[in-house]
Amino acid sequence: MLTLKCLVTGGAGYIGTHTLIALIEAGLQPVVVDDFRNGSIENIVHAESITGEKIKYYNCNILDRGLHDIFKEEKFDIVLHFAALKSVAESIIHPLDYFENNISGFINLLKNMESVGVKKLVFSSSAAIYSDKAIAPFSENAPVKPVTPYGQTKRIGEKICEDLVNSGAGWQIVSLRYFNPAGAHKSGVIGDKPKFAPTNLFPVLGEVVTGRRTHVDLFGLDYDTKDGSAVRDYIHVMDLSEGHVAAIEWLLRDSINDGSFNIFNLGTGIGTTVCEIIDTYIEISKTKIPIKKCSRRAGDLPIVYANPKRAFDILGWKARRSLTEMVAHDWNFRIRDL
Numbered sequence: 212m213l214t215l216k217c218l219v220t221g222g223a224g225y226i227g228t229h230t231l232i233a234l235i236e237a238g239l240q241p242v243v244v245d246d247f248r249n250g251s252i253e254n255i256v257h258a259e260s261i262t263g264e265k266i267k268y269y270n271c272n273i274l275d276r277g278l279h280d281i282f283k284e285e286k287f288d289i290v291l292h293f294a295a296l297k298s299v300a301e302s303i304i305h306p307l308d309y310f311e312n313n314i315s316g317f318i319n320l321l322k323n324m325e326s327v328g329v330k331k332l333v334f335s336s337s338a339a340i341y342s343d344k345a346i347a348p349f350s351e352n353a354p355v356k357p358v359t360p361y362g363q364t365k366r367i368g369e370k371i372c373e374d375l376v377n378s379g380a381g382w383q384i385v386s387l388r389y390f391n392p393a394g395a396h397k398s399g400v401i402g403d404k405p406k407f408a409p410t411n412l413f414p415v416l417g418e419v420v421t422g423r424r425t426h427v428d429l430f431g432l433d434y435d436t437k438d439g440s441a442v443r444d445y446i447h448v449m450d451l452s453e454g455h456v457a458a459i460e461w462l463l464r465d466s467i468n469d470g471s472f473n474i475f476n477l478g479t480g481i482g483t484t485v486c487e488i489i490d491t492y493i494e495i496s497k498t499k500i501p502i503k504k505c506s507r508r509a510g511d512l513p514i515v516y517a518n519p520k521r522a523f524d525i526l527g528w529k530a531r532r533s534l535t536e537m538v539a540h541d542w543n544f545r546i547r548d549l
Contacts, residue, residue, distance in 0.1 A: 215289060217241045218290045223247055224249050225250075225392070225402075233452035234455070235266075260400065261400060295364070330382045331383045337362065339365060349517055362510075390478035392445075395541045399540070400544075417541065420498045420542075421545055426501035428505045429502050429503065444516035447536060447537045482514060492538050492541075492542070496545075
């Protein structure tokens with residue numbers, strides 16, 4: 212593959228940082244734009260130490276006018292868009308913040324791309340857009356009807372992408388619907404450590420095992436599942452990151468890419484209960500993890516896992532890392548704080 216320059220918005224965050232590593236390992240040149248609201252410069256430094264490559268970055272919000280200057284200074288071949296607020300629970304409390312950043316910010320990014328003729332994009336979407344009437348495993352044509360503001364922003368983002376591609380103006384866009392990214396780089400140097408109170412399971416477990424939190428709130432033990440807890444499709448963050456490389460490679464193969472808007476699920480295709488994750492974490496970390504039973508959380512579906520066949524058939528991508536690896540790598544990251 213030719214060395215191509217990739218703009219990575221939100222590249223100092225959890226998924227973005229791991230994707231920097233996958234991009235560099237694939238011979239691509241990432242440039243980061245991040246306002247460091249949730250990410251950190253330290254994450255970029257760690258990615259540099261893992262890859263041995265210097266990573267250029269700009270401190271800029273995607274809503275800022277300064278984004279235009281970055282596009283004028285750099286000559287990007289493709290954009291990977293991670294810069295979105297992503298807490299389902301928080302989006303219910305602060306919906307306007309989510310629509311401003313995830314929709315208005317995205318439109319500003321697209322306008323800047325258009326102004327310099329960059330029309331290749333990998334869009335970070337989410338399984339949160341699927342309807343509560345969808346039946347697992349979810350394929351890409353499962354019913355779509357998001358039940359939270361966060362999910363709505365991702366659905367609107369996809370509709371914008373679809374309309375751009377259908378405009379005939381030469382846009383080539385792939386949307387990747389993430390299921391539940393988890394784990395850390397095998398080095399233990401980077402992982403999921405949000406600046407604010409975490410809501411995702413793995414960083415919450417991390418706070419418990421490192422003594423920063425007394426227990427895990429388990430939302431709902433009355434679902435119709437094997438142990439009463441919700442079922443999710445947990446995917447190793449490095450598998451997810453490598454899915455972006457596969458999407459880029461496919462976008463660049465014009466003879467294969469038919470110019471339509473394409474959506475791919477990135478998941479393992481395996482449903483795992485929350486209790487199973489906690490039990491695996493206890494087994495690997497050899498620590499106690501107290502649980503507090505809570506009522507169901509607004510916006511949570513009982514069973515969510517992917518049918519990832521389309522990503523394998525078209526992109527040649529498949530999740531390779533096991534649940535045990537996911538937990539073990541996350542534990543390697545957490546013990547640095549002990």
